Structure formats: structure tokens, C-alpha cells
Amino acid sequence: MIAPFKSRAFLMNVVTYLPHGAIPDVRGFAPAIVAWNLTRHLRFSQSHIICNREDYIRREEIYPGIGRVHRLKEGWIYTRLFKKISRLDPYPLHRRAAKLARSLAPDIVHAHQLEFPIKVFFKALGRHLPVIVHAHVTHRAFDATRGIADKYIAASDYVRERLISQGGYPSERIEVIHNGVDTTLFCPPTLEERGLLRQILGIPNEGRVVLFAGRKQEVKGFHIFLRVAEKLLARHPDVFIVAAGGEPRECAAESTYTARNILRARLAAGGRYFDLPPMPQSQLANLFKMSDIALLPSLQEPQGMTMLESMASACITVSSRVGGIPESISHGESGFLLENPHDADAALHLVGQVLDNLKNLDALRAAARKKITENFSWDKLAMRMENIYFDLAAGHAPL
Numbered sequence: 001m002i003a004p005f006k007s008r009a010f011l012m013n014v015v016t017y018l019p020h021g022a023i024p025d026v027r028g029f030a031p032a033i034v035a036w037n038l039t040r041h042l043r044f045s046q047s048h049i050i051c052n053r054e055d056y057i058r059r060e061e062i063y064p065g066i067g068r069v070h071r072l073k074e075g076w077i078y079t080r081l082f083k084k085i086s087r088l089d090p091y092p093l094h095r096r097a098a099k100l101a102r103s104l105a106p107d108i109v110h111a112h113q114l115e116f117p118i119k120v121f122f123k124a125l126g127r128h129l130p131v132i133v134h135a136h137v138t139h140r141a142f143d144a145t146r147g148i149a150d151k152y153i154a155a156s157d158y159v160r161e162r163l164i165s166q167g168g169y170p171s172e173r174i175e176v177i178h179n180g181v182d183t184t185l186f187c188p189p190t191l192e193e194r195g196l197l198r199q200i201l202g203i204p205n206e207g208r209v210v211l212f213a214g215r216k217q218e219v220k221g222f223h224i225f226l227r228v229a230e231k232l233l234a235r236h237p238d239v240f241i242v243a244a245g246g247e248p249r250e251c252a253a254e255s256t257y258t259a260r261n262i263l264r265a266r267l268a269a270g271g272r273y274f275d276l277p278p279m280p281q282s283q284l285a286n287l288f289k290m291s292d293i294a295l296l297p298s299l300q301e302p303q304g305m306t307m308l309e310s311m312a313s314a315c316i317t318v319s320s321r322v323g324g325i326p327e328s329i330s331h332g333e334s335g336f337l338l339e340n341p342h343d344a345d346a347a348l349h350l351v352g353q354v355l356d357n358l359k360n361l362d363a364l365r366a367a368a369r370k371k372i373t374e375n376f377s378w379d380k381l382a383m384r385m386e387n388i389y390f391d392l393a394a395g396h397a398p399l
Contacts, residue, residue, distance in 0.1 A: 015048050015110070016047055021035075022053060022054035023069050024280070031113075040378075047066065052074065072096050094116070097121070135174075137159075152170075177385055179376075180377055181378065183378075188289075201290075209293070210294075212242070217254060218254045220299070227344040230263060233273065242273075242287060242291065288309060292358055293318060297320050307335070320337060322341060
């Protein structure tokens with residue numbers, strides 16, 4: 001049912017709020033990628049995005065056909081003093097976002113933050129609107145004193161189940177909309193394209209490339225990946241290893257931090273290991289196109305966006321049977337799943353088997369690509385999201 005918003009060129013005016021991460025994304029932060037892609041695939045809605053400024057210089061930008069991005073700055077000193085040490089936060093980002101939203105006249109608010117303070121936000125806004133809270137994580141328990149969202153969006157069936165069973169969220173208000181993939185950007189390469197991309201790093205066409213993409217920390221299984229990479233390089237002279245991603249500050253407190261950095265330096269000295277920084281999606285897509293296998297041994301994962309990008313690129317995906325990952329990867333059909341991602345020897349054995357059978361896995365690559373295009377394209381997911389917008393706006397009554 002579509003509400004009669006006929007006074008504007010667009011039927012719906014949406015404020016998308018992202019307190020952590022900047023838009024467009026530059027560091028591979030899943031909520032930012034999701035917010036951006038859902039916004040740019042809307043059909044009948046005008047979106048205003050309010051996000052963290054992070055390293056962007058411009059406070060505001062207009063993207064034709066998409067909408068306006070407003071970026072709010074939180075300085076390092078402010079964050080350290082008022083959010084890390086004292087936790088006083090005298091002028092929180094959500095209050096500044098509400099002040100900005102007053103001038104945007106939204107019909108609905110879509111917040112990509114599970115702990116979004118609904119009551120405080122709308123008090124600062126001066127009125128109540130339909131509100132959607134997007135759950136990218138599961139570790140925040142339901143707290144009715146923050147206010148109750150009209151709808152909670154879970155990034156996977158796994159997230160929905162955890163929100164209900166462990167978080168205490170109202171099941172009747174939770175809907176699953178998986179994270180998606182830009183299937184035009186993340187797509188299988190031509191042989192010529194693959195070869196040219198490899199030339200940039202000095203990797204020969206006949207080489208076999210194993211990729212890690214994601215945050216270089218324990219929860220993503222980076223320490224397991226490095227142990228596997230070390231043995232692969234020792235056993236296979238035609239194997240090249242590429243690892244791309246950021247390393248958050250909190251990584252320094254992890255038990256494997258020192259050992260894995262020593263190992264990274266030693267591997268890089270051999271000339272067949274490439275340690276790359278975080279990349280925007282446009283560049284990350286090229287890494288999947290030049291790789292044979294993506295080894296992504298996450299220890300936990302609400303859904304697993306990088307796995308979807310790998311599958312869309314027809315790169316053989318080896319990941320873990322944890323969290324929401326099995327909702328996209330069927331073992332032996334569209335990728336491979338590790339039963340125990342902590343077991344580096346098992347991961348080495350499975351990757352070795354895949355390397356030995358690369359020429360026989362074309363059907364699996366095609367099945368992976370098909371699964372993504374049929375179930376995880378942003379266009380289809382955004383249509384579902386937009387239907388929720390209109391349903392909520394049409395039937396909304398103040399809580």
C-alpha cells in the first residue's frame with residue numbers, strides 16, 4: 001500500500017542515519033556499504049543521508065539520482081575525552097543529526113545502529129515518525145527505555161534469531177533483509193582483464209592467487225589465514241598471497257597481534273605475499289577478479305558481505321560454517337565451509353584440495369554467481385526495503 005505523498009517529486013522522503021562510518025564508504029565498513037547501496041537503488045524515494053564525516057573534507061555533497069549526504073564531524077580529541085574516557089558526550093551525534101533532520105522534513109527515519117536512542121532523537125526532532133533500526137550486529141540487548149522501533153531489519157536469519165533469543169527484541173517487528181552485492185561491479189573477469197590486473201602486482205598469469213579481504217583481526221580469522229598462507233607459500237612455488245584490509249586500533253590488544261605482524265613481515269620479504277590497505281569497493285572488486293580463491297575464515301559473522309562479493313566475482317570462496325555465512329554458501333555447491341575456523345590445518349587441507357582442482361570447479365563458480373544474482377542483488381533488496389517504508393508510512397500511528 002502506497003501512502004499518498006503527492007506534494008513532492010518523490011513519494012517518500014527518507015533520512016538515513018549512520019553514526020559509525022562515512023558515505024560513500026572507503027574502508028569496507030558493512031553498515032556504510034549497506035546504507036549507501038540501499039539508498040542508491042530506491043525507486044520512489046528521496047534520501048538524505050546523515051553520517052559520520054571521518055576523513056572526508058566536505059561536510060555535504062549531492063549525488064545525482066541518489067540524494068544528499070550530510071557529514072557530521074566528531075574530532076579525535078572529543079571522541080577520546082567524552083566517549084572513551086569520561087563517556088559524558090555532551091553533544092551526541094544523534095542530537096546533532098536530529099537538529100539537521102528538522103530541516104529535511106522526512107517521512108521516515110532509517111537508523112543503521114542497533115542502540116539508536118529513538119526517544120531522545122525524536123524529542124530533539126520535535127515530532128515522531130516511523131523509524132526503522134537496522135541490525136548489523138547482535139550483541140546489543142533490547143532496551144525499551146530507548147524507545148521501540150516500528151521495524152527492526154536483521155541482516156540475516158541468524159541475526160534475527162539472535163535478536164529474539166538472546167537480545168529480547170519483539171519478534172513481530174523484525175524482518176530479514178540480507179546484505180547485498182553490486183553484481184555489476186563484482187562480476188567474473190575476462191581472461192584479458194584478469195591478466196592485466198595481475199600484471200599490476202607482478203603476478204604471472206599461470207600463478208595461483210589466494211586472497212584475504214577484510215579487517216585484519218582475529219574475529220575475521222586473519223591469524224588463521226596467515227598460518228595457512230605461510231605453508232602454502234612453502235609448498236607451492238606458483239602460489240601468491242594477497243591480503244587487503246584495515247587494522248583497527250583495538251587489534252593491538254589481541255593475543256596474536258605481535259606474532260602475526262612478525263609473520264607478515266617475513267612473508268612479504270619472500271616476494272609472493274602482498275599486504276594491502278583497506279580499499280573502496282571499486283578497487284576491492286579488482287582483487288577478487290585477479291584471485292582464484294578467497295580464504296575468509298571468520299570466527300563469527302552476522303552475515304558475511306565479503307563472501308557475497310567473492311561469490312559474485314566467481315572466485316572460489318572458502319569460509320566458515322558460522323553465523324549467517326551458511327545462508328549464502330552451500331558447501332560443495334557454491335563454495336566451501338570450514339567446520340572449525342580455528343583449525344588452521346583443516347583450512348590448509350581444504351585450500352590445498354581446491355588448488356589441485358581449480359580447473360574442475362567452473363560449475364561451482366557459475367552456481368555461486370547465480371545464487372548471488374538471484375538472491376542478493378541490491379536492486380531486489382532495495383525494492384523490499386522500499387515496500388517497508390511505504391507500508392510503515394501508510395499505517396503509522398505514534399507509539
